[in-house]
Amino acid sequence: MNRPIRVLVAKPGLDGHDRGAKVIARALRDAGMEVIYTGLRQTPEQIVAAAIQEDVDVIAMSILSGAHNHLFPKVVNLLKEEGIDDVLTIGGGVIPDEDIPTLKDAGIERIFTPGTSTSEVVEFIKNNLKR
Amino acid sequence: MNIEKRLLKGDRRACARLITMLENDDERAIEIIKRLYKHSGNAYIIGITGPPGSGKSTLTNRLARKLRNRDKKVGILAIDPTSPFTGGAILGDRIRMSDLALDKGIFIRSMGTRGSLGGMSKATWSAAKVLDIYGMDYIFIETVGVGQSEVDIVKVADTVLMIMVPNLGDDIQAIKAGIMEIGDIFAINKSDLDGADKTKMEIEMNLDLNDKKDYRPPVIKVSATQDENMDKLVEKLIEHRNYMERTEKLIERRKDNTKFKIIKLIEEELMNLIMDRALEQNLLESLSNEVVLNDLDPYTAKDKIMRLIK
Numbered sequence: 001m002n003r004p005i006r007v008l009v010a011k012p013g014l015d016g017h018d019r020g021a022k023v024i025a026r027a028l029r030d031a032g033m034e035v036i037y038t039g040l041r042q043t044p045e046q047i048v049a050a051a052i053q054e055d056v057d058v059i060a061m062s063i064l065s066g067a068h069n070h071l072f073p074k075v076v077n078l079l080k081e082e083g084i085d086d087v088l089t090i091g092g093g094v095i096p097d098e099d100i101p102t103l104k105d106a107g108i109e110r111i112f113t114p115g116t117s118t119s120e121v122v123e124f125i126k127n128n129l130k131r
Numbered sequence: 132m133n134i135e136k137r138l139l140k141g142d143r144r145a146c147a148r149l150i151t152m153l154e155n156d157d158e159r160a161i162e163i164i165k166r167l168y169k170h171s172g173n174a175y176i177i178g179i180t181g182p183p184g185s186g187k188s189t190l191t192n193r194l195a196r197k198l199r200n201r202d203k204k205v206g207i208l209a210i211d212p213t214s215p216f217t218g219g220a221i222l223g224d225r226i227r228m229s230d231l232a233l234d235k236g237i238f239i240r241s242m243g244t245r246g247s248l249g250g251m252s253k254a255t256w257s258a259a260k261v262l263d264i265y266g267m268d269y270i271f272i273e274t275v276g277v278g279q280s281e282v283d284i285v286k287v288a289d290t291v292l293m294i295m296v297p298n299l300g301d302d303i304q305a306i307k308a309g310i311m312e313i314g315d316i317f318a319i320n321k322s323d324l325d326g327a328d329k330t331k332m333e334i335e336m337n338l339d340l341n342d343k344k345d346y347r348p349p350v351i352k353v354s355a356t357q358d359e360n361m362d363k364l365v366e367k368l369i370e371h372r373n374y375m376e377r378t379e380k381l382i383e384r385r386k387d388n389t390k391f392k393i394i395k396l397i398e399e400e401l402m403n404l405i406m407d408r409a410l411e412q413n414l415l416e417s418l419s420n421e422v423v424l425n426d427l428d429p430y431t432a433k434d435k436i437m438r439l440i441k
Contacts (some may be wrong), residue, residue, distance in 0.1 A: 003155045004218055004219070004243070006221075028219065029217065029219035029220060029221050030214075030217055031219060032218040032219045034213075034220045035221050036222045037221060037226065038225050038226060038240050039226035039229060045232075046229060049233055050225060050421060052143055053238055053240055054241060055148055055150065058355055077346065084144075108166075116347075
């Protein structure tokens with residue numbers, strides 16, 4: 001059965017820089033995934049609504065504004081409220097090392113920081129799908 | 132509760148999951164559609180097509196919002212191309228539809244073409260059926276950006292809205308065969324740009340040459356981003372729908388489209404049947420080699436493969 005991995009690439013919050021998100025989107029595309037890109041300035045509610053309608057396997061979020069401690073966990077909590085437990089949630093951006101353990105506890109399964117190679121992200125997704 | 136009952140109750144996740152299963156050729160999903168098919172047929176399907184960058188997504192977003200104001204539920208299937216090399220895709224139509232994301236009366240689904248060349252994917256038809264059963268009043272199918280010959284949308288839609296933009300070519304483009312023949316309504320988007328009147332005139336002149344019928348496709352200048360003439364476009368869509376229903380052309384078109392769909396399904400199954408056997412015996416590979424070396428011609432190669440199912 002032909003089944004491409006579907007990934008929602010999202011930019012939560014107010015920062016307007018999506019170069020990184022686009023590079024990731026392109027790398028995932030080249031790895032054979034279907035990437036749904038939703039554009040800038042998405043609220044956690046919009047991200048979760050899109051993830052449900054698109055029935056994605058992965059939500060990949062990028063934040064460069066510093067609001068990650070607030071916005072990333074909010075997405076995970078909204079997913080829980082909807083009873084969704086089969087979506088892998090990952091994040092990336094300029095995120096200080098000391099914030100990473102808290103984010104992982106909150107349910108963001110992996111945080112990628114600057115310098116990560118795109119193949120590392122591809123591999124992580126392929127090896128950690130939940131369905 | 133099973134996915135079938137959940138879909139009938141209007142469960143969004145059931146709707147989404149069923150579309151995924153259909154995209155992946157899951158037999159269980161096809162069985163579900165068989166059982167629920169009698170619940171379909173209520174939604175009116177509008178195909179939106181036009182060249183890349185003509186504003187299909189923005190315009191779809193605006194139309195959906197206007198139909199929501201009339202208390203209609205709207206499903207949107209937005210198709211973007213799949214890479215023929217990697218199978219991957221960037222599905223970016225939602226970018227223009229962010230403001231619809233939280234509306235419970237709207238369901239947007241992005242789809243990759245997954246190898247189909249007619250402007251849609253193989254599962255678009257069945258995904259539209261799912262949205263229909265899910266209870267949508269209108270379904271918009273936004274094709275990939277089309278060139279000249281991607282006309283499959285006309286085989287799925289009840290009304291085809293053709294989006295044009297000013298200055299894409301000379302007046303010869305308007306009389307060529309292909310996509311210019313399938314529009315039930317023409318909207319010239321970005322009509323604040325120079326050349327909109329000329330484009331309108333060229334399309335009108337082309338329509339003048341059609342056989343006289345009781346319906347002539349309207350040509351409207353609009354701007355989706357500035358909400359220029361968009362209410363008028365909604366009126367024209369509803370007028371065409373009324374026309375189709377009044378003259379029973381809707382039944383006729385749906386019957387034609389159903390024939391097309393059944394033929395497609397047969398084609399698909401036959402292809403799978405033949406190719407599975409041919410690949411199993413490595414026949415395609417070995418025969419292709421012979422043809423390249425001029426030891427065989429492609430017609431005889433075809434005969435040899437066809438013998439597998441005769």
